Amino acid sequence: MNKSNLTSAEMGKLWASYVGNSMGKCVLSYYLKHVDDPDIKKVLEYALSLTKSYTRDIKTIFDKEDFPIPVGFTDDDVDLEAPKLFEDEFYLYYLQYLGKAGMSLYSVAIPLVTRKDVRDFFVNGLSHTVKLMTDVSDILKSKGILMNAPPIPKPKRVDFVTKQNFLNGFIRDMRPLHGLEIAHLFGNINNDITSKALINGFEQGARDEEVRKYLARGKNINTKHIEKMSKKLTESHLPSPTLLDHLVTSSTTPPFSDKLMVFHKIDMFSMKIREYSNGASLNGRSDIGALYARCLLDVSLYVEDGANIMIDHGWMEQPPEAVDRDNLQN
Numbered sequence: 001m002n003k004s005n006l007t008s009a010e011m012g013k014l015w016a017s018y019v020g021n022s023m024g025k026c027v028l029s030y031y032l033k034h035v036d037d038p039d040i041k042k043v044l045e046y047a048l049s050l051t052k053s054y055t056r057d058i059k060t061i062f063d064k065e066d067f068p069i070p071v072g073f074t075d076d077d078v079d080l081e082a083p084k085l086f087e088d089e090f091y092l093y094y095l096q097y098l099g100k101a102g103m104s105l106y107s108v109a110i111p112l113v114t115r116k117d118v119r120d121f122f123v124n125g126l127s128h129t130v131k132l133m134t135d136v137s138d139i140l141k142s143k144g145i146l147m148n149a150p151p152i153p154k155p156k157r158v159d160f161v162t163k164q165n166f167l168n169g170f171i172r173d174m175r176p177l178h179g180l181e182i183a184h185l186f187g188n189i190n191n192d193i194t195s196k197a198l199i200n201g202f203e204q205g206a207r208d209e210e211v212r213k214y215l216a217r218g219k220n221i222n223t224k225h226i227e228k229m230s231k232k233l234t235e236s237h238l239p240s241p242t243l244l245d246h247l248v249t250s251s252t253t254p255p256f257s258d259k260l261m262v263f264h265k266i267d268m269f270s271m272k273i274r275e276y277s278n279g280a281s282l283n284g285r286s287d288i289g290a291l292y293a294r295c296l297l298d299v300s301l302y303v304e305d306g307a308n309i310m311i312d313h314g315w316m317e318q319p320p321e322a323v324d325r326d327n328l329q330n
Contacts, residue, residue: 205254
């Protein structure tokens with residue numbers, strides 16, 4: 001009899017959290033070896049402490065249930081002595097991404113898990129990640145580099161939509177963007193510019209030719225999506241976030257293993273699937289809905305191809321799965 005009383009949802013979410021935080025621990029440990037700004041160093045230390053405590057807490061739960069500990073990512077996947085690959089300012093934008101990814105994982109897990117210690121883990125994880133996001137935003141604001149969504153006029157009164165062309169995406173009848181559409185376009189561009197800068201750094205040091213081509217393809221997808229979403233903001237005379245490529249140094253010495261870099265891009269593009277879907281669900285214009293659909297196809301195919309690279313190299317760990325009853329006797 002299986003003595004583990006973890007549900008499938010609890011196994012899956014804890015497993016994903018362990019693997020993701022083991023990767024975050026590698027990346028943040030490297031950043032901390034190459035940071036000069038004391039404010040940024042302090043928030044990196046806090047973020048690193050969270051990844052360490054999360055993996056430790058999950059390991060405690062798994063040990064109690066005799067559940068095998070995932071390999072995830074280890075010291076073999078990071079070279080702390082590699083030269084600096086990113087400027088200090090980039091770390092803040094990276095932590096914004098890390099916080100969004102963490103909040104997405106933990107908030108989705110909370111209504112799915114029922115065991116008290118597991119639920120407490122995700123509730124605490126969400127709370128500490130919200131604090132991290134707040135600290136990062138405060139530092140970005142204090143340094144004058146916080147990229148906020150643009151302001152729009154306050155409505156003069158409560159109003160109701162009376163014409164079907166509210167949903168149109170054709171130039172002649174196109175209405176200006178509403179606040180929710182602006183928020184998600186701006187937020188998705190922010191994610192893409194961080195992803196693009198990270199890929200620039202990764203690509204400079206990738207060892208395997210297949211991995212290098214995969215990263216280059218991801219950069220091209222990021223570039224295309226940034227341009228198309230920025231165009232929607234421009235059409236409503238609104239600014240877009242600026243690129244972060246200048247925050248990547250010229251170092252070609254890889255601080256991270258090819259395995260970590262491919263997994264990281266799968267993880268980032270998987271988050272785009274969630275974020276693009278959120279944007280599409282709160283959108284009211286047909287042209288933006290069509291744009292999100294095309295972008296979702298791009299990132300879904302990219303994630304699948306990245307998974308194939310991980311499998312071909314023997315890098316992909318198998319998540320916990322249900323019994324294959326059709327082939328149980330075999």
